[in-house]
Amino acid sequence: MSILTDICELLQQGRTSQVRMLIQQALKEGISPDQILNEGLLAGMNIIGEKFKNDEVFIPEVLISARAMNAGIEMLKPHLIAAGVASKGTAVIGTVKGDLHDIGKSLVKMMIESKGMTVIDLGVDVPPQKFYEAAQENHADIVCLSALLTTTMYEMKNVVKIFVANNKRDSVKIMVGGAPITHEYCTAIGADCYAPDAVSAAEAALAFCSSGMIRN
């Protein structure tokens, strides 16, 4: 079906208005919203994700494609809801308390969304309590913490602690990332997963949800 291939191609080129136009046309032609999502938008974003991983494209290209994808998802949302297409899981994401860096966090958010998951973005400078409350309110499967400063990365431990203190540590996975974070640090603070980049973060988030690895 060439219209879906075209959406996939144009998304990779970040051509938002053309992506929107083709989605409109595809819907008119009776193509199902989940097919447009999976075979058009997500297919294109997955290719960009792989290219980013292999250093074939860089942050600006990813952000431009992600913008086209978000515009497409916004158009499809009412149709997807009407068709009862379920989200593949829910993530809460934010940059930890005291830290204002949001570019990497936003990239991680977009890549997780590109996997068909719902993401609640709490923004930057997020206190541990807010992560906890948002996870509870939204029945999150995974909590994603970003930190770029060696002076703020310690807040990640406080987020883990608040889930433990409320006896809810087993209800979510906690993923950590950002330039100063390492696998060793993740293990030391009792988080579940460290991802070095946005693509691996999205793959890990989806794997947690689809393999039923979330502990209840």
Ligand code: B1M
């Ligand atoms: Co700041 N800053 N900054 N800064 N800044 C760094 C981080 C720094 C390394 C620069 C340096 O000195 N070389 C340094 C930190 C040093 C340290 O702690 N060791 C630093 C500093 C010191 C500061 C201030 C303290 C400076 C000052 O005021 N004296 C201050 C702190 C403010 C605060 O947060 N309270 C500050 C401020 C700023 C700006 C506001 C000017 C701006 C942020 C703008 C914004 O985000 N809207 C800024 C910027 C832009 C940077 C650099 C230049 C770039 C960061 C960035 O966006 N990279 C940075 C130096 C550098 O990294 N070269 C620097 C691109 C982004 C895509 O990468 O965020 O690493 P990154 O995300 C990656 C991965 O880390 C990973 O995926 C992303 C992409 O694949 N990832 C995750 C990120 N989060 C993840 C979560 C996951 C998984 C993966 O799972 C949940």
